[in-house]
Amino acid sequence: MRHLYSFYAEATRIALQSIFAHKLRAFLTLIGIIIGVASVVVVGAAVSGLNTYVIEKVSKMLGANHFMIARMASAGEMSEEELEKRNRRNPKLEFADMEWLQEHCQSCSAVGAQVGRGTNFEQGGIRFLGGIIFGVTANMAEIEDKTIVEGRFLQPGEVERGQLVVVLGADIKDKFFPDVDAIGKELKVGGLPMRVVGVEERRGPIFGDLVDKHVYIPISTFARLYGRPQDMQIHGKGAVPGQFQLSIEDARTALRNYHKLVGSQEDDFGLVNTEELHGQIDQFTSAIALVVVPITTISLLIGAIVVMNIMIVSVTERTFEIGLRKAMGAQRRQILLQFLIESALLCAFGGVIGLLLAAGISWLISALTPITMTITIVYVLLAIGMSSGIGILAGIYPAFKASRLDPIVALTRN
Numbered sequence: 084m085r086h087l088y089s090f091y092a093e094a095t096r097i098a099l100q101s102i103f104a105h106k107l108r109a110f111l112t113l114i115g116i117i118i119g120v121a122s123v124v125v126v127g128a129a130v131s132g133l134n135t136y137v138i139e140k141v142s143k144m145l146g147a148n149h150f151m152i153a154r155m156a157s158a159g160e161m162s163e164e165e166l167e168k169r170n171r172r173n174p175k176l177e178f179a180d181m182e183w184l185q186e187h188c189q190s191c192s193a194v195g196a197q198v199g200r201g202t203n204f205e206q207g208g209i210r211f212l213g214g215i216i217f218g219v220t221a222n223m224a225e226i227e228d229k230t231i232v233e234g235r236f237l238q239p240g241e242v243e244r245g246q247l248v249v250v251l252g253a254d255i256k257d258k259f260f261p262d263v264d265a266i267g268k269e270l271k272v273g274g275l276p277m278r279v280v281g282v283e284e285r286r287g288p289i290f291g292d293l294v295d296k297h298v299y300i301p302i303s304t305f306a307r308l309y310g311r312p313q314d315m316q317i318h319g320k321g322a323v324p325g326q327f328q329l330s331i332e333d334a335r336t337a338l339r340n341y342h343k344l345v346g347s348q349e350d351d352f353g354l355v356n357t358e359e360l361h362g363q364i365d366q367f368t369s370a371i372a373l374v375v376v377p378i379t380t381i382s383l384l385i386g387a388i389v390v391m392n393i394m395i396v397s398v399t400e401r402t403f404e405i406g407l408r409k410a411m412g413a414q415r416r417q418i419l420l421q422f423l424i425e426s427a428l429l430c431a432f433g434g435v436i437g438l439l440l441a442a443g444i445s446w447l448i449s450a451l452t453p454i455t456m457t458i459t460i461v462y463v464l465l466a467i468g469m470s471s472g473i474g475i476l477a478g479i480y481p482a483f484k485a486s487r488l489d490p491i492v493a494l495t496r497n
Contacts, residue, residue: 095424112393113433115386116473120437120466121444127462128445132455148321149226150331152176152184152338154314155353173351176315180338181220184317187337190330192322195220196302198315204255204298206271211258214296216272218305226320234266234281237301241280245303249277253285254295272300273308387473390430427475434470438463 103109154173155166178196185194197219204211223229224236231250241248249272256265260279269276277300286294321330335354342351445456 095428099428108393109429109432112389113386113429113436115389116430116433116470117386117437117440119381119384119386120434120470121441123469124438124441124458124462124466125444125456127465128441128456128458131457131459131462148327148330149228150319150321150334151355152180152317152319152334153353153355169353172349173353174342176317176352178315180341181315181317183341184319184334184337187340188319188330188334190322190326190333191319193222193226194317194319194334195222195226196315196317197223198302198305199297200309202273204259204271206259209259211255211296214255214298216305217297217299218302219299220302223299223318226318230284231281232284233264234279236281237299242301242303245301245307247275247277247304248280248301250281250283250299251279252283252295252297255298256282270298272298275308277304384473386430386433387476390426390473423475423479427471430470430473431467434467437470438466441466 154176155169176196181194181196184191188194197217199215199217202214202216204214219237221237221239221242224231229236233256234250236250237248240246249270251260251265251270255270259265259270260268265279265282268279270279271277283295283297283299319330319334321327323330331354335350338352339350344351442458445458449456
């Protein structure tokens with residue numbers, strides 16, 4: 084055992100000595116490995132960062148443990164025939180549906196409703212185009228985990244009485260009340276002056292939707308302004324995070340019972356939950372990684388060819404040394420392992436340098452852009468493992484060639 088350890092230690096020493104004796108050549112040889120490893124890690128960091136970014140945006144927009152029931156969901160994935168079928172079959176959701184769920188969804192911490200429509204706001208000669216008015220129940224702030232930075236959200240009494248109060252998105256507040264406290268001021272919504280009671284935290288664009296141009300008014304006030312809601316959504320929140328699916332099934336069963344659906348009859352409503360969206364996001368980013376990461380490994384293959392070439396050159400340069408070692412009793416296996424160790428160490432150095440380069444690039448991108456870069460241990464291990472593995476594979480032929488040299492012939496080539 085000690086003899087074996089001594090051999091590996093000596094082989095590693097000789098390999099390092101050979102590498103550092105030709106530093107520039109070794110570095111130029113490893114450029115392909117360095118670029119390949121850096122590419123794999125940076126692409127992996129971008130994919131992981133994209134996954135984190137999208138999930139954070141979804142959670143920021145919808146909140147955690149949140150599900151939504153609408154007349155139809157995922158209409159973009161339906162055929163025209165299926166869309167027409169559901170359009171005929173699915174009834175419009177009513178306040179009675181929401182009230183039924185509030186009473187019968189035992190595992191829901193909150194059940195509320197929301198309806199919206201686009202509009203333009205105009206007041207005091209100032210116009211804001213492309214705004215959206217949402218009529219909501221008071222508990223939508225809890226359901227969607229909204230953050231109110233000024234004032235408060237709507238209160239249950241205001242919703243019950245249909246009062247003229249409004250909560251502003253950040254863009255609306257900045258447009259009509261720049262650099263002043265908006266609480267207590269009035270803003271015309273639907274032609275009626277409404278008292279501002281709160282301002283929502285700025286959330287930025289989410290999937291192209293400028294959510295900071297929203298305003299929230301009581302859903303009862305919305306009905307007074309625009310009539311019976313045509314596309315009301317029911318929103319719910321699970322009481323226990325670990326039992327979120329139970330809450331969804333509880334709500335689904337309760338609504339099926341209310342709509343008198345039995346047996347194998349299809350749901351006459353659409354249901355969306357944030358956990359399903361997270362799963363779809365994971366599948367999407369995994370598909371991107373499956374396509375992009377193998378492409379970036381092409382540079383690693385190019386690097387492997389360069390390493391193999393330089394190892395063949397190294398074997399040729401050290402023919403006399405190999406012959407001398409074999410003449411002194413070195414076995415073929417020892418010569419083979421010596422060159423394999425050298426090749427693996429060479430590429431491992433390239434992997435470490437590539438990893439450091441990737442970390443620098445990822446930090447720079449994160450610092451200069453809003454793009455999130457997340458280097459995960461999976462891609463670190465993949466990069467180092469692949470670089471070392473490529474070093475071994477690239478060194479097999481040169482090492483095998485070195486081990487087969489005839490010591491007498493090798494000694495005469497000096």
